Amino acid sequence: MTTPAPAVQRLSWAGVRARRLDRNALSVPVDTAATGPADVVAAMCGAHAQVMSAAELSIGLRLAGATRTDVRRGLWEERALVKTHGPRGTVHLLPARDLPMWTGALAAVPATSMQAKAIRLDPGQIEEVVAAIAAAVADAELTIDELDAAVTAATGPWAADPVMPAFQGMWPRWRQALHTAALRGALCFGPDRGRKVTYTSPRRWLPGFRPMEARAAVTEVVRRYLYAYGPATPRHFARWLAAPPGWAAELFASMAGELQQVEVEGAAAWVLAGDTEVPDEPARSVRLLPYFDAFGIACQPRDLVFPGRAAERALARGQAGNYPLLLIDGTVAGVWHQRRSGRWIDITVEPLDALDTRQARGLDEQIQRVGAIMEAAPRVRIGAVTVGPHA
Template identity: 25%
Template sequence: MLTLRDLNRATLARQHLLRRHEGTVADVVHRLAGLQAQEPRPPYLGVWTRLAGFARDDLHAELHARTVVRAPLHRATLHLVTAADFAEFRPLLRLVLAGAARRFQGVDYDAVEAAAGRLLAEGPQTFNELRPRLLAEFPGGHDRALGYAARMLTPLIMVPTQDRWSFPRESAFALPGIDLDPAPSLEGLVERYLAAFGPANDADMQTWSGLGGLGPVFAGMRDRLEVLADHTGRRLYDLPDAPRPPGDAPAPVRFLPDFDNLMLGHADRTRVLAREHRGTVVTKNLRVRATYLIDGFVAGTWQIKRSGKKAKLIVTPFTKDPVELLEEEGMALLSFAEPDATGRSLEVGG
């Protein structure tokens, strides 16, 4: 039986939150099976907290080389993935993306997808540029519905710029120029998920990916997976050779950005986030706040406030742990996020 702390340490090990990974940006992005990237800055911070020696320009260069891309994927939200994973994941997630698009009535989805592909073949465009062109092709349609359908149905990536976090507020989208996998393996995606988030089950993977009907897939892989049970009796699956350090393994302080994978990878998040704190971390408008971990579990939220040349890291604790525990890692985070600040401090918020 796996205790709650056993689950915590196993997941942190795979998320490179017990010890920073020694390798490249593309390597860690691949190992995580992608990072949520609804906003430009959080993926940078998510890589920083997991990768030893990471510099901002490392990810910036990978994005411009298109070895790493930002695109609509899991749960129909923006994610940062390697180009190779985009080619594999995008066909598997097509139904998730199509399901999100089809919430609008009266749209000829096949025609919109074809039109969007044709228009974007001319070159990258923002959706403020693309929507009027779609509306001209579908008179009487709703421009937002047409744009959203195009974004969900057409394989697209976002075009990086020289902005600080590689993308402006209004980014252009482009056709990926990547051959999609003609025979992607759902079983392979299960293994990738477990490698990054396991031990887990089909409900957990559905929460992460948006894909339903995974129970039979997990059941059909029992000869390739280890079947375990947690402290509540839930059946969980895992890769036989995946790391599962003991529950008393040391876990350093780690700062996680908004929308971090760790907060979004399981149906039952108690392995990292206590139920009484979930409503504070995941807000009613579905924002996922930046958090920090003490002894492997979410112990509070954080935000950065900038005033002129001064930057403050403001932490809001959930626990009575001494704030001094956060000083070293917190100031390192602040130096990375605000490198041009001449004054930096850590403060406790209300």
């Protein structure tokens, strides 16, 4: 006699939305007396920081009463956060305490070079460059020009060959390994020197730092991703991490004993085993998410998060993050834009549909909150956003 397979649990999309909002502190911001920026960033699985003001807003929205000054203090004074390359190889703020996990995991993701074969670094050259970077920044904060000189001196003139197409010219060959060095934990960002970016060693943030063993690191990243953004599929995870889909599928399969299949709107997805709870109350919040906020990028499936016209208006060639999002009850419902002018911040919000009384009140409160986080007085216009997507 065979034992029937257990029934697959069905989760409603409304329940999934409420669960994700709660776990990302987007239902109710968390109390700053009990937590801080690093805890919030850990829950988000990293805060995208290519646009630093967007990272400050992402974190501030999730922390009751916090401002951009609190985020900056957590990064540059307390060093509870570190600015480095994170998921997808893009600039992120990560909790300093989690840097061993992130570097162990990200260095294990199979990489593909975007550079033409003729200018690509070979494996030996990559190792030379990463070692040279680590030595140069061990006890220093260097600008990119200073790092150019240090790497070339340590490796040889081949590293300085200006062969990489850049915004206004050509970059030296070695720079294609810059983000590799960050993913391996050889460097992170230091404080800006005037208008110039600097690089330094993450060991100045986390003494004794070393990357976690790869297998342990990648499985822990899966656990955290599924807790924050599940239910999800291996393909969703691969897209979020910019990893090969086949590699992600094998990773999920290797964790089969830790994962549980569920069904959402007729589609199979995975959560951590036993983690199927959803809130009793439906999602009820209005949020103005900045460029590249983790919620808009990590949440899947796209057709449910960006339903109907939202996909046309708020995605750029299917890519999330390029527009700031008006999020209502966990669903994208419009776009918005902000522009700073002295002590003022001009905010334009473009809802895709008319707002009811609750939503309009929530939007007013959120606009005031954005102004408080950014330490500016908001001036508001409801209408079309004419600014195009962020590159």
